[in-house]
Amino acid sequence: MSLIVDQSWVKDWAGKPTQFQKDTIVSWLTLQPKEWRELLVAFPPFCTVRAKKELEVPCLYSLGIVTGYDSDGRLLVRQDPHSEPELVSWEDLEVVGFWKELSPNMVDRFLS
Secondary structure, three states, rough: OEEEEEOOHHHHHHOOOOHHHHHHHHHHHHHHOHHHHHHHOOOOOOOEEEOOOOOOOOOOOOEEEEEEEEOOOOEEEEEEOOOOEEEHHHEEEEEEEEEHOOOOHHHHHHHH
């Protein structure tokens, strides 16, 4: 039995944000606690990640999405945009892509 993970959503993560999307994310970023800054820059909202070791989410050899941040420094990660989030340690993840060009440099600039 093999597990097939649908990764067709990844192509929609690329490209440029609309002005509304950009305004919304900038507004959201500026409302986040200052102690999250380092984590937000290292793992920008909606960045794509892969696991450094075997995890439930994201599945090995597939991508996940960072969709939130927990007060203890863990990340809320989804297997795809419609799945339930799981709490994952940032140390177990590697960033491999960015949502709509929202890079660490952009996040850092928006938070300055």
